[in-house]
Amino acid sequence: MILSVSSSPALVSGFMVVRAKNPVHSVSFPIPVFRNTSGLLLLLGLDFSAMISPVVYIGAIAVSFLFVVMMFDIQIAMIHEEVLRYLPVSGLIGLMWEMFFILDNETIPNLPATSLRYMVYAGKVRSWTNLETLGNLLYTYYSVWLLVPSLILLVAMIGAIVLTMHRTTKA
Secondary structure, eight states: OHHHHHHHHHHHHHHHHHHOSSHHHHHHTHHHHHHHHHHHHHHTTOHHHHHHHIIIIIIIIIHHHHHHHHHSOOOHHHHHHHHHHHHHHHHHHHHHHHIIIIIOGGGSTTOOGGGGSOOOOTTTSTTOOHHHHHHHIIIIITHHHHHHHHHHHHHHHHHHHHHHSOOOOOO
16 A cells, blocks of 8 residues: 555656656656656565665666757747657557567567566575665576666667758758
8 A cells, every 4th residue: 555655646646757748848747757666676675676766767867858849949849849740659659569478478579577576586686685686686587678678778868869960951
């Protein structure tokens, strides 16, 4: 019950990331998400992850995204029209991702199905600290889930660089 009540502000802030019309507000809403997620991690007893999450996300990523978004001269009405134009295609892509990753994880190519199933690690990690357990699990059993977000962040970084580059038009 405490976990459900504590996670609701993070869910509301996460929803507002998508629904905010102003891009600066949309980039500002992940800050409460990361803060509330850090509190949830503290409730679960993951003290290292709870302390490193605000430092990394709020301190570095959110501030850099704010600077990138503030450099753009964005018209709000134009963004709203373009979002509605791409809604059917993005919904179809989201549905395909859901089918692959949630409904039937046996069809994902080159990904062993055993890494997607829950395993009990209590016997393996009795004498380890939280940091040792996290490092061991991330770099052995969940290495795919560590590499995929890093590739997504790489693509986002390259996209931000490409969007901020000055392009000269030759007449």
